[in-house]
Amino acid sequence: MIIKKLFFLLFFISANTFAQETLIWKRYIGEISNPEIPKLFDYSYAGYKLGEVGIPKAQKHLKVFNVMDFGAIPNDTISDQQAIQKAIHAAEKNKGGVVFFPKGEFLINVQPKKVNPITVRSSNIILKGSGWGKNGTVIHMKDHMLKRYPDEPEWKVSYMFEFYSNTKKTAITHITSNAKAGTFKIEVKNISAFKNAEYIQLEMPFNLNAVSESLAEKKPRPHWEKVNNEGVTFIENHEIKSITGNTIILKDPLINTINTDYNWQAKPFFPLENVGVEDIFFKANFKDKFVHHKNFIHDNAWSVIAMQSIANSWVRRCRFSNITGAVSIRNGYAFSILMLLIEGNGGHKLTNVAESTRVLTGLINDATNNGQFHGASMSHKTSGSVIWRVKTPKQGWDSHADIPKNNLVDMYEAAKMTAHGGYHKNEPHHLKGLTLWNYKRVGDTVSDYNFWSLSGKGMYWGFSAVNPIVVGLHGTTTTFNKTNVGYIEGLGRKVLPESLYEAQLKYRLGIRPKWMRKNLKEWHKIEKEWLKNE
Structure with missing residues (x-):
């Protein structure tokens, strides 16, 4: 036992010998003042309540609305959608509530004849299941969503669950x-x-x-x-x-x-506040081999959770199978997407954050057969947001154009540098302030990667970002066209601090917040348990 402990101690010391605290971090905390080293943007405000506290473990002040009390019956062949919507309406009428799903499988979107998403339009509504694992809650989306009108663009087709605020029209000053x-x-x-x-x-x-x-x-x-x-x-x-x-x-x-x-x-x-989805396994039936932009079914029709005009809210501890898209946030603020597992047949999108501020997307594992075509994404004027500890080992992260700014990709593991997208007329993909920190590549070797190529085939000439900062990119050998990189440090090796988001948050608060330690511990346990059962 003593020899075993000594071995692990020596392994830990050896592993960290190769990881060195970076100069750019020392510049950030004021240990050095070299003007040739850029000052990092402060990404630490991303997430629920600006990262300062954790998502509540329970909502004890909210009344519980059990979907079975409104007619839902698990494990049968009858649709539970109407009952689920009735439970949500009752919680909204109560000015808040936990819409609770007991153990078992609930059916939705069974042979729909029209577009019929399940909607949430009020604050303080939490959709809570009994866990995503064995003997937990399964919400089974039997059939795909339909178009609202015949020529609706593929990417605009409704998600299954839609949260949105009826934002008041107000004067601009x-x-x-x-x-x-x-x-x-x-x-x-x-x-x-x-x-x-x-x-x-x-x-x-x-x-x-x-x-x-x-x-x-x-x-x-x-x-x-x-x-x-x-x-x-x-x-x-x-x-x-x-x-x-x-x-x-x-x-x-x-x-x-x-x-x-x-x-x-x-x-x-006027966003919705304190809304969430947690502890649910969302099962869909997208079984085709994915073809990008083939039709509305491949692009969006098996997508699950969309939220618009949302603040201080979350999606956490959810599992998704055979989907085209997991979670989409638009016009959000101080939002967290945490602890998601995506499995089954690969589809179009993992997560997307658009026109949003201070959103944290983290602790996600894309274990689909081919990978979701677009990985965790930040796009369309999103700023001050973070993608943190996400694994897409068959694809890459995504910045979907329309000029996002000041965002961090932190401890991402991917086969590609990016799996970017977005309409070419809306490029570049990212303006100033993009930082890739301890990015681990597991795919093929890439040489002379160019963040600002001015030539190419067709209208898509590769990923375009204004002078990104690349620190600690390791794994598969990757080199860059240095003319179009703002700063490179630690290329080919992992650096310290291990996570920039975690380090900046600790530096700002003076202490590592409890929620972070608990979430990392919980996620490690979830991943370990899932791998054991595979």
Whole structure:
């Protein structure tokens, strides 16, 4: 036993001998001040409640609405969809509730004759199962979703579960003073618009004058119509901490520098809050070999959870089988997608985060046969968000164009550098502030990878990102065209800190939050148990 313990101690010391604390991290924490080393963006605000506390273990203050009390019967051949929707409506009428699924299999979307997603339109609604494993809760999507109208684009077909806020239409006011990125204060012209608001959305409308700086003087590709003809736009959501006069103090720092010459605007944001999905196995029946953009069935019709206009909410501890898409978040803020297992036949998408701020996507294993075609994704003006400890060993992560900014891919394991997508007219895929940290490649060797190629076949010339930071990329040999990389350190080896998101969060809070340690321990146990049962 003593020899065994000594062996593991020596192995631990040996393994960490090769991992060195990076210069860019030392620059971030102020140990060195070399101006040639860029200052990292602070990604630590990503996730539920800005990463400061964990998702509640239970919602004891909310009434429980058991779907069986509304007519759902597990393990039979009759659809339970109407009963599930009735339970949700009852919880909404109660101004909140836990919609509970006992053990067993519940059927939904059985021979649908029209588009009929299960909807949640109120805050404080939690869909909670009895676990994703053996003797847990299975929600079985028997048939695929239908189009809402005959010529509906493939990618717009409804997901099975749709959470969305009926956002109030409100007047837009202008921001009246310049403000630096990283600060917490803005001045607005009309403060009365925020009288009853807890959240705020800031937007710089499309602006051609901001293009050159946003692209770091790089030349755009000729077919990038949106950037070339309209310019760039930025959107960021925040929670309001306090209001004094015409000054609004935010709970998290500005992501962009606000230049009033660019017509920055502000409006109240009314998202759903404290909604979640947890402890459920979602089983679907997409069995075809996936073909990208073949039709609406391959693109979206077997997709499960979509949430729009959401804040301080989550999807966690869920399992998905034979799907085209797992989770999609649009116009979200301070959201966490954690502990997902995807298995069965590979489809179109893993997770997608669009037009969102401070979203954490982490602790995910894509164990499908061919991998989801697009891995964990951040796109469409998403900013300040993190992809953390995700495994897509047959594919790669995705930045789906339309100029996201200041996002982190942290401890990702993938076969490819990216499995990117997005309409070519909406490229580039990412603006400034993209960091790849301890990215592990397990696929083929890649040489001279170019983040800003200006030639290629057709309209897709490869992934395009403005001067990304690459630190600790290891595994399969990978080299880069250094002209189009902002900074490289530790190429070919794992570095310290192991996780940038974890290190930044600990540095900001002064202590590693308990939720992080508990989630990592729980996820390790879940993965181990799942592998044992395979």
